[in-house]
Amino acid sequence: MFGTIVLAVDGSRPSDRAVDYAGRLAKESGSRIVAVHVKEVMAGRAAGPVHVDEEEILNKVRAQIKQMNDDGIKAELQVTSSMTGGPAHIIADAAAKESADVIVTGTRGHTALAGVFLGSVAQRLLHLAGCPVLVIPDTAAGGTAAGTSQEAAAVN
């Protein structure tokens, strides 16, 4: 079915859901997982680029991959940096290089704006990916519609 799954990870809550789903999918069909984490590099004021909480995020993502390995899933982590906001390109390229059968991603990551249902990375991925893209909804109930309007209401 899915021989190779490329999994977009960034340690955010939507990403956690994608990790869980990909793990189950891999277990079910004996797939290999290539998790791709793109470090978000923010432009610092004067001291050059700063990675925001990058250590913390990386530790979390590493632990998630280790957990998969402990569960008997063949999973590896690829970490790259992006200066110019091109995580989607990097993930799509990784999928092409690994001949991925599917890319699994959450609806949005850390940097998405509240109320935006589909983050820019997920949206660009849909355009760039040469393989199917599996998008995991954000809320426990599934549909993001109610969640998004609630979030929007909370923000307002």
Add this chain to the structure above:
Amino acid sequence: MILIATDGSAPARAAEALGLELARARGSGAAFVCVWAPLRGSFGMPLPEKLDPEFIDSERTWAEETLEAASRRAAAAGVQAETIIAKGPAVQAVCDTAEQRRAGLVVIGSHGWGAMMSLIFGSTTLGVLQHAPCPVVVVRDNPANAAEAPV
């Protein structure tokens, strides 16, 4: 249950193929949903009843034929797939069907007949991504066909 949204377009055909493959591999049920909307006159007004009923019903007939064709392809692939005909708007019809049938997964093409070219994402697909009660797989037309698409 895997719900496959189809309108017979090339990306939808690719979605059908993946959905059937997944259903077979997982041993889960599969269903096709095709959405139709009644033809409307100018400014979205309903068409006069006096018009040829065959013309008024042409969209529904199209949906039925699309589902029949999908069903035949499923049978050829060795998968028994249910067919569901739903009345539009498309996003709501697909998502409501997914909810009613408790679909575990929706498979949909990147765009349907509505898109002007393959590089533009269909509004139906984006809407389904937003409102679906379950994970959604978006499938593009196969790259060989995409290469021939206008840029």
